[in-house]
């Protein structure tokens with residue numbers, strides 16, 4: 001197979017409301033568009049024709065309104081997820097090749113734009129089998145340099161699934177799904193240099209026989225398959241206390257990995273003073289919850305609380321812990337602490353170990369979050385130490401730090417956005 005990439009020159013400056021298909025068809029006629037060709041069009045001219053331009057002064061607002069999630073940021077660079085699921089710098093808002101004083105936004109529906117162009121071009125050029133790709137220029141994580149990628153696709157598959165087909169040695173391919181539309185976009189990008197003013201190219205020689213047409217949406221990796229979803233800074237902010245769970249279980253491997261992360265917490269005197277008891281069988285969870293509930297009922301009766309209130313409060317607590325597929329009881333012990341004769345220093349010594357327990361639990365919660373597991377740290381066992389140790393079969397030196405309920409993320413994730421963090425209340429410089 002050989003590939004031809006032909007620049008289409010001579011397009012005028014595209015104005016809002018312009019009939020882009022007619023303009024592109026006229027210019028493309030000069031290079032002759034044939035059956036099986038792909039017409040590649042930069043996002044910039046599509047956005048201009050669709051009037052997706054705002055004043056430079058409104059750039060920050062435009063980025064914010066185009067963004068559904070900030071993935072990472074550094075100084076004035078922000079990597080965002082757009083409404084289309086695209087991960088790119090500044091939500092695709094940029095000023096290159098846009099008349100002075102304006103910036104362009106990505107098309108509202110780039111797949112829809114590609115489909116409309118494809119329909120009109122096929123008719124105007126009299127070509128039945130025609131592909132159209134709308135491209136933008138993206139940076140890439142881990143790799144320097146920019147590459148054109150497909151953000152809108154029509155008339156060809158965006159992905160070509162080669163799994164199960166044989167390689168040269170007759171071995172079946174196991175994981176190969178080719179991003180054909182991105183490959184074509186990148187090839188077209190070679191002749192569509194920004195400074196050359198070539199916003200259209202025709203790519204000839206690709207084949208996709210036997211593969212169904214697709215859209216650029218196919219190229220967006222679903223969140224549940226994305227191992228690199230959040231930057232570390234983003235993950236810290238995105239973790240929330242979640243008190244209800246989706247269907248399914250939490251794998252023991254994920255719990256083990258989270259406990260390993262917990263055990264990287266700082267601790268006093270080079271100790272590792274933590275223990276995590278994970279319960280994921282109905283019997284072990286029920287036994288813990290029954291012990292907690294019995295202890296709590298006894299405390300509330302001693303306080304003089306009426307039976308209805310006791311029943312309501314126990315049921316409410318049970319509805320979170322009882323619904324979790326896995327419960328993790330974090331504990332800390334004070335072995336290795338230094339002995340002091342006075343109460344102040346003895347107390348501070350003990351608190352150091354407790355603080356280390358808190359740091360370990362935060363790591364645990366973050367590690368679970370990184371694996372898409374929802375969690376909630378509930379005080380519970382803190383208030384019934386003896387009963388907890390008895391039901392978990394642990395010695396007297398262990399001090400329970402609550403219970404972490406965890407389970408699959410419920411649909412839609414955390415229900416409430418995190419209240420904004422007014423730094424004046426938390427940070428003081430001196």
Ligand SMILES: Cc1cc2nc3c(=O)[nH]c(=O)nc-3n(C[C@H](O)[C@H](O)[C@H](O)COP(=O)(O)O)c2cc1C
Nearest residue numbers: 239240241242243320376377378379380401402418
């Ligand atoms: C030591 C400790 C005990 C907690 N106990 C409970 C609890 O008993 N019930 C509960 O719903 N949440 C409990 N939480 C979770 C807090 O309510 C939660 O962290 C807070 O609402 C902030 O939400 P966020 O974690 O999403 O930022 C506890 C948190 C800590 C640190």
